[in-house]
Amino acid sequence: MGLNMTLEKCDVAIVGGGILGTTISYWLSALYDLKICVIEKERDVAMHTSSRNTGLVHSPLHIDPKKNNVIARCAYVGRDWWHALAKKRSLPWKEIGKLEVALDEKQHKTLEKFQKWGVENGMSENELEIMDSKQVSQMEPNVKCHSAIFSKRDVSTDYGILTKQVMMESQKNGTKFLFDHNVVNVEENSEVKLTFTDNSILTSKLLINCAAGHSLDIAKKLGLANEYAHLFFRGEYWVNGNQYDSVKTNIYSVPTNSQFPFLNPHLIKRANGETHVGPNAALVSGPEVYQGSTSDLSSTISEILEIFHGSPRKLFFNRAFLSMVKKEWLSSISKTAMINRVKKFVPSIRSKSFSKRGVAGIRANIITPEGTFLPEVMELKGNHSFHIINYNSPGATGAAAYSALVVKKLQDAGFLDYTQKPKNTIWNFEEIIN
Amino acid sequence: MKVKCPECKKDVIIVKNYTHILCESCKLDWEFKEFIMVLMRSDKTAMDVLADYEKKLQETSESYVSWG
Incomplete structure (x- = not known):
């Protein structure tokens, strides 16, 4: 790429081809006819945290519904959404559950709290079973504990594979994935200008920053979150x-x-x-x-x-x-x-x-x-940019649902002032935003 | 926030933007990094964990696990 070569202009540039950036691109491409570009410094999507994790689809029993009900709801809905995609495209999906053990009475009280939170976050009571040590031994003879809670909804999958599938669905809708492009500078004036390591430039009407471990650096380049x-x-x-x-x-x-x-x-x-x-x-x-x-x-x-x-x-x-x-x-x-x-x-x-x-x-x-x-996700707005920072566990579980909420926020903030042209979608957008 | 001097246990002064830590009592001026190292070494519980581990290493002949 030559010096200062300007790449195609786009309506929305998403920095970061992880599970979050990819699912946001999917929703935008499914709802609008826009020029969307996902910019990723690696050769493929999900090369970092989105693939490098436990691969578990978590039930929202660790999330206090009073403090973080949005992330809890995303995790709850997200599980069924990933299931729908895995089933439709024959992707890895093993419903083996999760046993969380307490070693003493004090920890048992924590399990009771988790059970309450799980139910408040949408789980049915029969999906969360408190077991005594004898019941645990019958289920898992090698586990020794005071008691445990068994969550039936927890699943083992491969988020790297799920992300790649969402990328393909997004590409079908017209999204471009620009790989091997590392952002070195960002400027925000009447539009956003991204400069890459080879000095090539991409301009966009809107930037969505989903760069995970690099997201704070990008926000700081635009004068945001300097004190973090x-x-x-x-x-x-x-x-x-x-x-x-x-x-x-x-x-x-x-x-x-x-x-x-x-x-x-x-x-x-x-x-x-x-x-x-x-x-x-x-x-x-x-x-x-x-x-x-x-x-x-x-x-x-x-x-x-x-x-x-x-x-x-x-x-x-x-x-x-x-x-x-x-x-x-x-x-x-x-x-x-x-x-x-x-x-x-x-x-x-x-x-x-x-x-x-x-x-x-x-x-x-x-x-x-x-x-x-910082215990929760940080969302920051610039004049033509939206930044998602500190998006952590159970981030992958809730990514598809949380991405839909991000798109709704962008709509409400006036960043997506376009006529909607919805296509057939894997998941129901209205299910999470209402 | 109040931070104690690891030497004399009196409150230290944290210089603006956390570049230096001063103890007027001990007449000491640490760079931030240097101060944290002193603090870590004075954390008895954590140091005991390490000391115990190193002792066990000698007993069991386990070596540190290399990243290769």
Whole structure:
């Protein structure tokens, strides 16, 4: 591409070909006849977090309906929407459920709260069963616990494959996917101008920023969210290489630290039949640092602090945070340390059975000017731009439904002042927006 | 927010934009990064986790798991 070559102008440019950007492109292309372009720096969609995750379709039992009912509703509706797509296109879909275990009475109370939240978030009572230790032993003989909750709606799938399918559906509607294009600059005047690494330029009437771990950087280029910072946590997995499998379903444990948005490592049954242990949450220096680690944590922290500025630095004064960082880092450099966290509820699990590392993924968390983790998604509006930042778990589960809500917000904000020309859709737009 | 000096346990002064941390009592001026390192080393619980692990490493002859 030549110097400053202007690519085709478009009506909507979506930066980020992950599950969120791709599903937004689908909805826009299904409802309008617009020139839509999804810009992705990799050679395909879903090359990062959208593929690098547990692959679980989560039921909304961890979400407080009073605090985050939109994300809960998206997760609830989203499960059935992904099912419809998987069924229609014969994509991976294993309805094996999820067992979440409590190790004591205090954790059992948390399970009761999750059951209540699940029902308030739309689940039926027979989809969430509280079990005592004997019932758990009958279901999963290798699991030892005080009690558990079994969520029947949880499913193992492959979000990378689902995203690729949505891309194809979007392409059928006319969306263009521009791969291998890395945005290096953004300007917003009467329209948005995106400059890429090869100096080529794309202009658009509207920019939708879905760049995940890079989304805050893009927003900051337009003068938004300057007082916030991103931190990146790598979730690592170990794969069971043994034919003998200790469990039949996904086994989670009650989160032990509600101050931070991370779960303890669990046992995951992948859609491809593999069993993984993970993830931990090892602090790393960037959104795509999938490999490598040092036995010297100080060097890692030092590297991160070099790029972490301003008042979000308050977070590092939090001793609980520093302790969490050390504990998670230990699970990164030691397989035994990771497996031992699961051994608390599956005592028969053996470190030597987990012979190779699984595919690691990165979770990008926004740190507020107060030095705390931002618990919810951040949506920001520019004059000709809309930014989605901190869109995290259960993000993939709810992505198709949340994307429909984003399109509705864009309509309401006057960003989509075009005549609608709806096509046949996989999912019902009205189901989520009403 | 109040942050204690890891040396004398008195409140430190956080210089604007979190570039430096001053302890008037100890007459110390840390760069932010340097201060956090001191704080981490003074976090006994977390350091004990690491010390225990290193001890277990010697006992079980497990090595750190390489990323290759």
